[in-house]
Amino acid sequence: MGSPYGFELVENCVICKLRTDSFFCSLPKTALEAFDKIKYSASYPAGAVLFVEGQSPRGIYMLCKGRVKLSTTSAEGKTLILKIAQPGEVLGMHATVSGTPYEITAETGQPCQLNFIKREEFLNFLQKHGDACLKAAQHLSKDCQSAYQQIRSLGLSHSAPERLARLLLEWTASTHDQAEPKVKLALTHEEIAQIIGTSRETVTRVLADFRKRQIAVLKGSTLTIRNKSVLEKLVGA
Amino acid sequence: MGSPYGFELVENCVICKLRTDSFFCSLPKTALEAFDKIKYSASYPAGAVLFVEGQSPRGIYMLCKGRVKLSTTSAEGKTLILKIAQPGEVLGMHATVSGTPYEITAETGQPCQLNFIKREEFLNFLQKHGDACLKAAQHLSKDCQSAYQQIRSLGLSHSAPERLARLLLEWTASTHDQAEPKVKLALTHEEIAQIIGTSRETVTRVLADFRKRQIAVLKGSTLTIRNKSVLEKLVGA
DNA sequence: CGGGGCTTGTGACAAGCATCACGAGGGCGC
DNA sequence: GCGCCCTCGTGATGCTTGTCACAAGCCCCG
Numbered sequence: 001m002g003s004p005y006g007f008e009l010v011e012n013c014v015i016c017k018l019r020t021d022s023f024f025c026s027l028p029k030t031a032l033e034a035f036d037k038i039k040y041s042a043s044y045p046a047g048a049v050l051f052v053e054g055q056s057p058r059g060i061y062m063l064c065k066g067r068v069k070l071s072t073t074s075a076e077g078k079t080l081i082l083k084i085a086q087p088g089e090v091l092g093m094h095a096t097v098s099g100t101p102y103e104i105t106a107e108t109g110q111p112c113q114l115n116f117i118k119r120e121e122f123l124n125f126l127q128k129h130g131d132a133c134l135k136a137a138q139h140l141s142k143d144c145q146s147a148y149q150q151i152r153s154l155g156l157s158h159s160a161p162e163r164l165a166r167l168l169l170e171w172t173a174s175t176h177d178q179a180e181p182k183v184k185l186a187l188t189h190e191e192i193a194q195i196i197g198t199s200r201e202t203v204t205r206v207l208a209d210f211r212k213r214q215i216a217v218l219k220g221s222t223l224t225i226r227n228k229s230v231l232e233k234l235v236g237a
Numbered sequence: 238m239g240s241p242y243g244f245e246l247v248e249n250c251v252i253c254k255l256r257t258d259s260f261f262c263s264l265p266k267t268a269l270e271a272f273d274k275i276k277y278s279a280s281y282p283a284g285a286v287l288f289v290e291g292q293s294p295r296g297i298y299m300l301c302k303g304r305v306k307l308s309t310t311s312a313e314g315k316t317l318i319l320k321i322a323q324p325g326e327v328l329g330m331h332a333t334v335s336g337t338p339y340e341i342t343a344e345t346g347q348p349c350q351l352n353f354i355k356r357e358e359f360l361n362f363l364q365k366h367g368d369a370c371l372k373a374a375q376h377l378s379k380d381c382q383s384a385y386q387q388i389r390s391l392g393l394s395h396s397a398p399e400r401l402a403r404l405l406l407e408w409t410a411s412t413h414d415q416a417e418p419k420v421k422l423a424l425t426h427e428e429i430a431q432i433i434g435t436s437r438e439t440v441t442r443v444l445a446d447f448r449k450r451q452i453a454v455l456k457g458s459t460l461t462i463r464n465k466s467v468l469e470k471l472v473g474a
Numbered sequence: 475c476g477g478g479g480c481t482t483g484t485g486a487c488a489a490g491c492a493t494c495a496c497g498a499g500g501g502c503g504c
Numbered sequence: 505g506c507g508c509c510c511t512c513g514t515g516a517t518g519c520t521t522g523t524c525a526c527a528a529g530c531c532c533c534g
Binding site (some may be wrong): 031038048071072075078082093094095097098101104121123126128130131132134136137138140141142143144147148149151152154155156157158197235236 | 250272304309310311313315317319330331332334335337341357360364365368369370371373374376377378379380381382385386387388389391392393394434
């Protein structure tokens with residue numbers, strides 16, 4: 001079938017080509033089929049809001065394709081980005097599992113395909129399928145870990161350059177041992193600022209400084225690390 | 238039986254008087270008995286280190302009695318306290334479930350009773366007992382939530398008074414509708430500073446300011462909120 | 475009761491950064 | 505092609521707070 005957002009909508013998890021090795025995708029067949037029965041597939045355009053902090057949990061969203069921005073906002077309107085979710089991740093699981101309101105906001109950053117599962121059916125599913133429940137626990141653990149990492153970044157470093165250096169290293173962590181690692185990312189300075197908890201102007205200035213010192217260059221949406229060791233020094237001390 | 242730290246060591250979870258309504262304590266009988274079989278009970282003095290960030294996970298600790306300080310430390314030796322764990326909480330579950338190194342350090346803040354469970358046996362236990370696994374997921378969700386709350390506090394507020402006000406309100410959240418809520422806590426200014434990510438001197442100064450303005454008074458280990466609405470105003474805007 | 479060692483209180487100073495303000499570039503629709 | 509809006513670049517300014525330095529309590533223990 002066709003789709004309004006430029007890609008095929010895959011309706012069946014069992015034969016899905018998007019499946020990654022992460023989380024629910026890698027369930028044994030019986031669990032996967034059960035999962036397939038209770039899910040609702042849907043496509044969303046960029047900028048769609050899946051849920052807002054404070055809402056009581058309707059259920060979980062499993063991200064098949066695209067990127068989703070997870071953020072939280074203060075009373076004054078200041079926004080902090082918690083993470084950019086990648087395909088394979090499950091969104092809104094904390095709230096759904098614990099029954100408390102969503103504590104974060106999820107917004108698609110580009111056209112996305114998602115599977116939605118209602119809260120009750122998801123909880124039932126977890127109870128029936130022990131291996132799925134264990135996967136869920138693992139997923140929650142990962143979320144905790146990334147949260148702790150962000151706490152470290154926010155709480156244990158005073159300078160904005162240090163936090164930005166840490167973020168750049170994080171982004172290029174998967175590119176092993178290249179002379180000049182390159183990463184594509186479609187984030188504005190404003191959004192980067194919201195990740196590391198600083199102002200847009202500071203990000204601009206620090207990036208300009210990095211460019212001048214030949215440490216890292218962000219051109220268009222391509223980030224190139226020129227001197228990884230200096231970045232590591234910035235983070236380390 | 239006697240105990241070196243001034244309280245009885247309860248050896249059997251099923252008949253344990255310390256049981257709270259939280260997490261594994263409130264399991265159905267069969268699961269509780271299985272839990273009881275694989276656990277090792279032990280008492281620890283104040284200042285004992287249960288695990289250190291970076292270690293590969295040996296297993297989980299279930300806190301029955303006492304308080305445990307969970308923290309993380311930067312390369313420069315700066316410490317950030319993530320939370321003070323209360324009885325009923327499980328420590329080290331993220332690392333144990335996901336198999337990655339402990340990302341935080343756990344240190345007893347007073348004499349404690351803990352149950353330890355080896356990683357493999359714990360994972361087995363979760364797989365066999367679906368309701369326990371669900372409880373585990375709920376516990377992890379709670380941890381995530383408190384982590385997100387701390388991220389909000391660190392990332393979305395620029396002033397130290399604001400963060401301290403938020404912390405005080407958090408501490409007194411359970412004391413509903415008292416004219417002047419009082420809370421006992423045995424934390425030094427240094428430790429408070431490590432929770433809200435500021436310096437010891439700043440905590441001292443802000444507390445002095447709060448005292449002068451009749452907002453909150455910390456005397457010995459007793460905290461008294463004199464004017465809750467001002468605190469809420471500090472947090473809100 | 476008289477020391478250490480830890481905690482708290484306070485002043486001075488400078489760095490870091492948020493904020494405001496404004497201008498330049500670049501993409502997109504009309 | 506023209507204008508509009510969003511993003512990026514950059515200067516000036518002042519507040520917040522980290523840091524250093526040191527004095528005063530406080531508590532525990534011999």
